[in-house]
Amino acid sequence: MELEDVRVAVYATFAREGRPPTAAELADRFEVPAEAIRRALRELATGRHLVLDDAGSIVMAHPFSAVPLGFSVMGSSTLWWGGCAWDSFAMPHLLTWESEVLVATRCPACSTPHAWNVTRDAPPPGDQIAHFLIPAAHMWNDVVKTCAHQRIFCNENCLADWLRETANDRGYAMDLPTLWRLASDWYTGRLDHGYTRRDPTQSADYLRTTGLSGPFWGL
CATH class of the missing domain: 3.30.450.410 (Beta-Lactamase)
Structure with missing residues (x-):
């Protein structure tokens, strides 16, 4: 089980079903212990791919929300x-x-x-x-x-x-x-494998193309 596989599985469930998968569902899918999934979700949250609540459940996977x-x-x-x-x-x-x-x-x-x-x-x-x-x-x-x-x-x-x-x-x-x-x-x-978040410079460049400017956006 690769971390990227877990990320894509979370996004695919949100995209197709309108809800996040549970840790138990992901564990069954990848045939690994639930604790391995919980570790993967925490790592994805640290990388800002997901937002978890205090219990470790998925709250957000932008642009999707569970609440x-x-x-x-x-x-x-x-x-x-x-x-x-x-x-x-x-x-x-x-x-x-x-x-x-x-x-x-x-x-x-x-x-x-x-x-x-x-x-x-x-x-x-x-x-x-x-x-x-x-x-x-x-x-x-x-x-x-x-x-x-x-x-x-x-x-x-x-x-x-x-x-x-x-x-x-x-x-x-x-x-x-x-x-x-x-x-x-x-x-x-x-939604695809290999997705990479924009770094700050790339984000700033993108925001400028949309017409945004000023200190609110760090520009």
Whole structure:
């Protein structure tokens, strides 16, 4: 059993079934003791390929989430929790057997429901704005908190109301076309063997191509 085989198996289960595999399921698949799987999952979490809870269960494997964080993503026959605005808009680009997905959420300020048919062809229409609260340099300090605060608001007024009510400072706001560009190629190859995470320089170069700039992104 190679570590990369475990990573791909986790992502394949999320992609096809909308849920993470259990350690017992992975142990059966690879015919190894469950403790070997638990060690592999911890190593993958250290490498930022997965997020585990205190019990060692898989919470996230970006762009997939095992827990609701504000977004649902519906394909032709599979329902996923989107980890955040970024991850939800990334799913049709990663799940190439889906021609489109339906991304649904509610405005955190006023609870207005929003939904978009998101494809690989072009950004969906809409005047809403996505707001990222946690700066890029600190996103992995508490990745679940980070993802839970990458949300989509009706407009600037709703964002201002939410910031005032929650006593948060403004992070980085972007329109839907920028969010779509950010998501479009970020996870390319993640379902395949041999995937390599971008290093900081590669990440910065990618962010610039989407039109993002400034200290929030470390640019």
